[in-house]
Amino acid sequence: MALKLYPIGIQTFERIRKENLLYIDKTGYVYRMTHTSGKHFFLSRPRRFGKSLLVSTLESYFKADKELFRGLQIENMEREWTEYPVVLFDFSGGKHQDAGQLRRYIGYMLEEEERRFGIECDAVDENVRLENLITSIYEKEGRQVVVLIDEYDAPLLDVAHQDGQLAILRDVMRNFYSPLKKCERMLRFVFITGITKFSQVSIFSELNNITNISMDNEYAGICGITREELLTQMTADVDELARKLSVGREAAVRLLTENYDGYHFAWPSPDVFNPYSLLNCFSRQKVAGYWF
Structure with missing residues (x-):
């Protein structure tokens, strides 16, 4: 399956949808x-x-x-x-x-x-x-x-x-x-x-x-990319990164977790990955520091 292009630096919902770029579905929060x-x-x-x-x-x-x-x-x-x-x-x-x-x-x-x-x-x-x-x-x-x-x-x-x-x-x-x-x-x-x-x-x-x-529990994942979203909506992207790095899927997820996870905006809260770093990592197929 061909991966969608990543909307790095693009913050317009209309453009992302019309150009068929990757969009992590946050519309449930909107509703x-x-x-x-x-x-x-x-x-x-x-x-x-x-x-x-x-x-x-x-x-x-x-x-x-x-x-x-x-x-x-x-x-x-x-x-x-x-x-x-x-x-x-x-x-x-x-x-x-x-x-x-x-x-x-x-x-x-x-x-x-x-x-x-x-x-x-x-x-x-x-x-x-x-x-x-x-x-x-x-x-x-x-x-x-x-x-x-x-x-x-x-x-x-x-x-x-x-x-x-x-x-x-x-x-x-x-x-x-x-x-x-x-x-x-x-x-x-x-x-x-x-x-x-x-x-x-x-x-x-x-x-x-x-x-x-x-810091409300029900909106803790409204921004960023949660672990659940990573493993479902970006599952093909994870597999492609694992292939590129010549590691197993679990190892790839572990690398992503060690580098880009760790954000929590409530308690309890889902694990939230830094979206800018995550998208850059998938785009460049390289685990590195992208966010300061």
Whole structure:
């Protein structure tokens, strides 16, 4: 059986599915998260652990692009496939910035979303523009809005040890996020990812309806590749690596475990392999260090 190509450096669910690249099926988690009593979620995971791909998967799901999910777990779970308007803010491009640069970057992202939905806004303040964006989309589309925020903490990580600068950027971010609670009735779903949860970022105190699933048992395997996924969805890849290394299958699994396993985000938790390292190992057919 021919192996699928690996999506190394590709974090767009639509592209992975349309180009028939290897996709480890996480759609069962997507269904579970979008069909619970909570509507606002936060997930923390290390860099290159699949957070952006998860955000992209949620985007495709809420856009009801059913064809992309054919053959995946969620196909047998979802019956309605209701389409919702989705706004996405990716803060990964907001690094090494002062307050003025960060505000301009947020303004640029807001302008892109306003243009996409045909909305005009004369306001300057980011919180007013976000509230207007959500309200206008809700009234225009007649449906609740989905807000996805990827790497919310990227602007803050670079100044984490600079108390003065951190406080300034934190206030900019807090101001931007503040409408998310006020607009609750107009929101179908809010999902925020980051590398860490800054204890002093008031987004988490103001958004007191947000559910932090970072260390929940039921979501421990939502990012990364679990041992079960490795031995089932990647079984052919394991066999090919074993052949390349001239070792038995069990020896190959042991090598992969010794080098790329060891992540646990809850207790009890499945064994979680580093996805970036694992995909690079299979792609290059060589057990080596790929992640720092």
